[in-house]
Amino acid sequence: MISTYNFPTKIRFGAGAVEELADYLKDNNLSKPLIVTDPVVAGLPFLKRIAENLRLKGISVEVFSDIHKNPVKSDVYKGDEAYHATDRDSIIGIGGGAAMDVARAIVLRINHREDLFKYDDLIGGDIYVTNDVPHFITIPTTSGTGSEVGRSAIIADDETHQKKILFSPKLLAKIVFADPLLTMDLPPFVTAATGMDALTHNMEAFLAKMYHPICEGIALEGISLIHHSLEKAVINPDVDARSKMLLGSMMGAIAFQKGLGVVHSLAHPLSSLLDTHHGLANAVNIPYGMQFNMAGFEDKFRRIARTLDLKEETGESVVTYLFNLNSRINIPHRLRDIGVREEHIETLADLAIADFAHPNNPKPVSREDFKALYLEAL
Known part of the structure; x- marks a missing residue:
């Protein structure tokens, strides 16, 4: 219909x-x-x-x-x-x-x-x-x-x-x-990378510091739709899973008028400097960015965990979920696996601090924070 x-x-x-x-x-x-x-x-x-x-x-x-x-x-x-x-x-x-x-x-x-x-x-x-x-x-x-x-x-x-x-x-x-x-004919890698991009949009929009409860409600529903459909869309796609992913993707874009955050500012420099696929850059960085944002925002992470049907409603459980989801859809956990080298870190940190996304992050991010996050993810 x-x-x-x-x-x-x-x-x-x-x-x-x-x-x-x-x-x-x-x-x-x-x-x-x-x-x-x-x-x-x-x-x-x-x-x-x-x-x-x-x-x-x-x-x-x-x-x-x-x-x-x-x-x-x-x-x-x-x-x-x-x-x-x-x-x-x-x-x-x-x-x-x-x-x-x-x-x-x-x-x-x-x-x-x-x-x-x-x-x-x-x-x-x-x-x-x-x-x-x-x-x-x-x-x-x-x-x-x-x-x-x-x-x-x-x-x-x-x-x-x-x-x-x-x-x-x-x-x-x-x-x-x-x-x-x-x-329907997208290859598994593209489905996985773009799907994690959509999930990142919804999660970062929900956490972004601007007050916008309408966008937050849309973001939570987007997270739920992607949670229930991404793995199937990658491994054994059908029209139902692809439909939910398409809706979740559009909901993320509607929600992020509220803002994005640290993950996108980590990802954008990888695309501009190393021509990394944007969704892949977000996928690898999102667990580290969410870990960075947890302290002080436990209630919001509790709501994300509840939306993901996690047994333990904590930020740590959300980060573990993201690492595990990446594994299930064949996304690497480390930046070195997508071509990043230690000699890139200083330039990446310069580009990240100049990026437009992190001012809406729920907590401030310094150049040293970006450097530390890149090194942690390397």
């Missing part, structure tokens, strides 16, 4: 939802979309089917997929050129977090012609997002970032590798087609 949720973006959720795309475009007088995706998804059969189905209904389709695994500003500029060179009238982001980030940043770039990073939210650049933007549609193919329901894009500088955040309510998709069937 396909359901409609509005939160605030309209979401068409359920197996087969993507089949509604062509009619939606026609109903909105759109005939020339630019599909923005990544190089892997661009070559998959379902993407080709989506594009062919649109063409059969008289819709002109262009696919742009020249993007990095961890997006940089030049990706956005190339997408902007493709949009104008082929005279497009709308943008469809299809894929995981990287594709969604680039698609959303292109949406911004089309009618905002200053340097892209002038619009960096961390320096108040959102006030310059004043012009209209193209019609924007999102179609997730992973259950990780939840970017399909977001209003921000994370893009790194090509040279410094520092991540910038582009933000505006104008960057919300007009509609999301969330079809769990599109996630």
Whole structure:
């Protein structure tokens, strides 16, 4: 059954939802979309089917997929050129977090012609997002970032590798087609890494220091859905498990408008410096980040433990659960197993302290804390 949720973006959720795309475009007088995706998804059969189905209904389709695994500003500029060179009238982001980030940043770039990073939210650049933007549609193919329901894009500088955040309510998709069937063919590693990304979003959002009980309730339900479905989605997937993961992922992205924390600030530098998959970086770091946050927040960890159905409702039990979950879905416990070396630690610590996520962590994090956490996880 396909359901409609509005939160605030309209979401068409359920197996087969993507089949509604062509009619939606026609109903909105759109005939020339630019599909923005990544190089892997661009070559998959379902993407080709989506594009062919649109063409059969008289819709002109262009696919742009020249993007990095961890997006940089030049990706956005190339997408902007493709949009104008082929005279497009709308943008469809299809894929995981990287594709969604680039698609959303292109949406911004089309009618905002200053340097892209002038619009960096961390320096108040959102006030310059004043012009209209193209019609924007999102179609997730992973259950990780939840970017399909977001209003921000994370893009790194090509040279410094520092991540910038582009933000505006104008960057919300007009509609999301969330079809769990599109996630069924994901390989186990991608399912595991993106699933742990979604779990990290929900856990960090619940712990983030800003008071937002609505987001906290959503985060706890997201944790529960992922707890009951991630392992099955990785090892023996079915539509029910994939559906719960897709919902849990979107709930994490809705919840983290409350903020994120230390785990994301540990993970972002791994992606920008070493090109580590973002979900994998979060997965390896989350037990250590949760251990760091426990003292002083025992009540919140008690609620997380209860949501995870743990016998002992303690922070220590939550950390043990995370290590055990990583083991069950073949995520390594150590940074050295994903290419980090001791000579990287100082640079990683510099990037982490400059990252935008940790100011919302429930407790302050210093550069020395980041260095100690990296060394502990190494």
